[in-house]
Amino acid sequence: MDRMEEYRLLLDELEQTPPKLESALPRARARRRRRRLSRWIAAPAGSVAAMFAVFVLLVNVATPFAMACSNIPILKGLTAAVAFSPSLKAAIEHEYVQRVVQSQTDGGVTMSVEYLIVDQKQVNVFFSLSSDRYSQLDGSGDVYTADGQQAQASLSFPQTPSDPKELRRISIDFQEEDVPDTLILDYKVWAEDDTEAAAPSADSGLWADAPAEPDAVATFSFTLRFDPNYTSQGSQITLDQPFTLDGQQLKVVGLEVYPTHVRVDIQEDEANTAQLHSLDCWLEDDKGVRYDRPRGLIAHGDGGTPRVTSYRFESSYFEDAQHLTLHIEGAIWQDKEEHWVTVDLTTGRTDPLPDGTTLARIEEIDGIPTLTFRAPTLADGMVFRQVVGPIYRSPDGSEHHFSMASHTIALDENGDEIEGIFEESVPLKDYPFDQVELEILDYHTSTLDTPITLTLN
Amino acid sequence: MTEQEFATRTEALKPRLYRTAYLYLGSEAYALDAVDEAIYLGLLHYKRLRQPEHFNTWLTRILINACNAELRRRKRELAVEELPETPAEAYDNLPLKEAIRRLPHDLRAVIILRYFQGLTLAETAEALEIPPGTVSTRQRKALSLLKLELSEEA
Helix, strand or coil, X not given: XXXXXXXXXXXXXHHCCCHHHHHHHHHHHHHHHHHHHCCCECCCCCCHHHCEEECCCCCCCCCCCCCCCCXXXXXXXXXXXXXXXXXXXXXXXXXXXXXXXXXXXXXXXXXXXXXXXXXXXXXXXXXXXXXXXXXXXEEEEEEEECCCCECCEEEECCCCCCCCCCCEEEEEEECCCCCCCEEEEEEEEEEECCCHHHCCCCCCCCCCCCCCXXXXXXXXXXXXXXXXXXXXXXXXXXXXXXXXXXXEEEEEEEEEECCCCEEEEEEECCCCCEEEEEEEEEEEECCCCEEXXXXXXXXXXXXXXXXXXXXXXXXXXXXXXXXXXXXXXEEEEEECCCCEEEEECCCXXXXXXXXXXXXXXXXXXXXXXXEEEEEECCCCCCCCCCCEEEEEECCCCCEEECCECEEEEXXXXXXXXXXXXXXXXXXXXXXXXXXXXXXXXXXXXXXEEEEEEEECC | CCHXXXXXXXXXXXXXXXXXXXXXXXXXXXXXXXXXXXHHHHHHHHHHCXXXXXXXXXXXXXXHHHHHHHHHHCHHHHCCCCCCCCCCHHHHCCCXXXXXXXXXXXXXXXXXXXXXCCCCHHHHHHHHCCCHHHHHHHHHXXXXXXXXXXXXXX
C-alpha cells in the first residue's frame, strides 16, 4: 500500500466519528451551567461567616492507575471514580469500603448508590445514573441528618465522568462535627437530550439566569446508614508548635489523621499584618512517603479569632506512619490592610491597582453594568481567586454587597489563553451612579530559601 | 454572534475538530476530551469574537491550545518521541497515522490543519499565527517526509 492510498484510508477512517461527539455541545452547556451554579454568592453577614471553604474543580481525566485491587472484582468499578485520590485508592486497596446496594427510578432515570467510603469526617458516595431517555445526565444534591436538618457539611461533585457507565462520586466533608450514623442524600438530576444542541437557547448572558436552577428530570432521596466501624475511624492530637514564616507568627495546633485525608490545623497570630491565603507545604512520614495536598477541598477555616485553618493532605492512615513531618516551602499572603480604589464607570479610569491587576472591561451584561478585572493566577494551584472584596461603596457613602461574581480563564482576541491570567467579573446591580469604590484584595507570594520543617508527632 | 449561531457553526465544525484532535493526540478518548474543552471555552467566550467570519480558525486555535495542553500533561504517559526532521527514511516504515504523530510539532500542526481539517493555506496561517510563507515551507517539508504527493496550493 502506498502513502496516498494510506492517506485516503485514513481520511475514510476519520470520517467515522464516535457517537459521543454528538453530545459535545450539550456537555459544554452542562459544564457552563455547573460553573454558573458554583459562582460564589456573597454570604449575608453572620450566617456562614463562621466557616470558609476552598474548592477546586476536579478535572475529569480518566487517568489509569495500577490496578492493585484487580483481584477484588467487586471493587473494580470504583477505580476510575477515585483516579485522582491517592487516599481513596489506598482505602480501596485495603478494602476499606462499605458496600451499599440501593436503587431508585424516577422520570426515566435510575440512580443506584453502590459504595461508601466513610470515616469520622468524610463520606464518599459512589453511585451511577442511567437512563434510556437521556444521553447526558448531571446532578446536584443536599444532605440532611435523620431529623431532617440540613447537615453542616460541604459537598463537592466531581465532574461528570466521560463514560456515563462510570461511577460518580459525591464527597461530603464535615468540618467541626463528626459524620453521623445516618444521612439522607437528596439528589436532583438534570438532563441534556440530544436534540437540544439545535434548539435556540434563551441563555443569553452571564447574570440573567444565575440564581435559577434548571428543572430536574428526576429527584431521589436515599437514606444512608453507616457502619459504625467506619465512622469511628480517625485520630486527633492537640499540638502547640509555634513557628515564624515571612515575619508572621503561626502555630500548629492540631493533627488529625483519617482514612480519607489528614488535617493539619494552623493558627495565625492576631497581631500578624497579613492573613495566610495558602501554604505551599507537604507531609512526609518516617518511611519517607510524601503526602501532598489533595484535589477537591484543600482547606477550611473556623472563621474564629484567632484564625485557625485546617490544611488537608492525602492520608497516611493506611501506611501506619509513626511520625509525620510538615515541610513548608512557601506561602501566599493577603494583606490585612484594605486597598480601596475608585473606578470611574464612564471613563474606566481607576486609582492604581495592585501589581498585575487591571480593569479589563466595563460592559453591560443582561442590562447590568459589569466590571471585569484581570489578575495573575497565584502559585497555589488554584486558577481563580477573589480579586474584588464583597462590599462596594457608592458616592453617596452607602455600602452595597456583591451578590455574585464570575471567574473565567482570560483569552485574547484570537481566543488564545493568556497564560497565568484569569478574569473576575462583578455586577453592579441596580446601581445608578457613575463612580464606585471597590476593595481590591492584594496578595503576595513568598518562596522560602530554606524550607521550614516541623515534626508533628 | 448569538448562541444559536455558535451552536450551528460548532455542530458543523465538530467532525473536523475531532479529526484534528485525534491526529494530534492519537486516541479517541483524548480527542473527545480536547474537543469538549475547546467547545466549552468557545461557549464561554464566543461573544468576544469580533469577526465571526474567523470563527473556524478561532475555534481551531482554541482546540490546538487544548491539544497542546493535553500533550504537555500527558508527556510522560504518551512517551511518543518526535523523530528528527531527517532522515526521511525514519518515517518510511511507520504507518501514516503514526508518522504524522511523530512529525516535529510545527510540521505536524500544518499537515493536520491543511490536509485533515481542510483549512486553506491562509486559514492555517491564521490559526497557527504564522506567515503563509512559513505554512508553505512547513507543509512542503512535511509532505516530503511523509512521502505524500498532495497539492500544495491554497
